Amino acid sequence: MEVISGEKIKECPECGAESIKWDKKKGEISCENCGFLMEENMIDFSQEWREFDSDKAEDKRRVGSPLTHTKYDKGLSTKVGKRGDFRGLSPGKRKEVHKMRKWQRRISTPIERNLKLAMGELRRASSFLNIPNNVKEEAGMIYRKAAEKGLVRGRSMESVVAGALYAACRRAHVPRTLDEVSEAFEVGKKEIGKTYRFICRQLDIRILPTSPIEYVHRFASELDLTPETTSRSVEIIKEAVDEGITSGKGPMGIAAAALYISALLEEEKKTQREVADVAGVTEVTIRNRYKELLEKLNLKEEMKEAKKE
DNA sequence: AAGACGAAAGTGGTTGA
DNA sequence: TCAACAACTTTCGTCTT
Numbered sequence: 001m002e003v004i005s006g007e008k009i010k011e012c013p014e015c016g017a018e019s020i021k022w023d024k025k026k027g028e029i030s031c032e033n034c035g036f037l038m039e040e041n042m043i044d045f046s047q048e049w050r051e052f053d054s055d056k057a058e059d060k061r062r063v064g065s066p067l068t069h070t071k072y073d074k075g076l077s078t079k080v081g082k083r084g085d086f087r088g089l090s091p092g093k094r095k096e097v098h099k100m101r102k103w104q105r106r107i108s109t110p111i112e113r114n115l116k117l118a119m120g121e122l123r124r125a126s127s128f129l130n131i132p133n134n135v136k137e138e139a140g141m142i143y144r145k146a147a148e149k150g151l152v153r154g155r156s157m158e159s160v161v162a163g164a165l166y167a168a169c170r171r172a173h174v175p176r177t178l179d180e181v182s183e184a185f186e187v188g189k190k191e192i193g194k195t196y197r198f199i200c201r202q203l204d205i206r207i208l209p210t211s212p213i214e215y216v217h218r219f220a221s222e223l224d225l226t227p228e229t230t231s232r233s234v235e236i237i238k239e240a241v242d243e244g245i246t247s248g249k250g251p252m253g254i255a256a257a258a259l260y261i262s263a264l265l266e267e268e269k270k271t272q273r274e275v276a277d278v279a280g281v282t283e284v285t286i287r288n289r290y291k292e293l294l295e296k297l298n299l300k301e302e303m304k305e306a307k308k309e
Numbered sequence: 310a311a312g313a314c315g316a317a318a319g320t321g322g323t324t325g326a
Numbered sequence: 327t328c329a330a331c332a333a334c335t336t337t338c339g340t341c342t343t
Contacts, residue, residue: 193321283312287314
């Protein structure tokens, strides 16, 4: 997994280790040691481009607000002024300005209007789901490409935006569950899944299977678990992966089971229902995964000991 | 009474002929 | 295109705490 980690390392308020890192990619400040999450949804201050070599650098430098894909015109719109701006212009100039404004109105083709609507939806849902900016941008780009290819036809705009956002999240390793995306858009998750797969195939977007670890921290913070418990579940998952018992299984189920187990071991028991709810799986799935984990990882004795105390 | 457990039947998606 | 298949869900009855 590609990880771009920040430079500013500070002391963690939870575990005390000097391992607080700023993960620009996820937009999170968290502790590498215990997984403590300091701040979600932060602003990405990094440059929007990189200078690969000095030749190209000049081309990419520019002034102004960052290019954004979440505005329908990529934030480049130049508005032709209204009344107030006419003062002091010659009649000839005035006529010209009128012409420009007329032209501007005509630019608003149905496609542009659709994009404008879609980007509004994207911004709304992104803030609801705490999506970091860079991921939102990518989602915008995906939607734009999909629209250009005419993939929106026959589908609701919302479902395509939702699919694009879901895809962008997974690409950036900041997964949101289908349930969460579904809630944000009020579109059935079945449909989102469908359009998501469709646009991925059409746009040739390759997405690797999600690792359960990518869900652990978010679920853990929703469950108010201690950093110790959280890192313990990460360990469990790593072992499970080594044992090869995770392939083909749903990552959310594994994350949920690992969290459930480590919560028991660390004496801050959560019910299966509680864990199941935040992970978006059922108790049955947790039970199945957790049975397998106990079996293969020789955790049975530990569990018995934990129960006695 | 609540939580944990597990059997059985159903759903939606993938795969391979 | 269809059937087999695995993962997951829903539902429900039975234990355990």
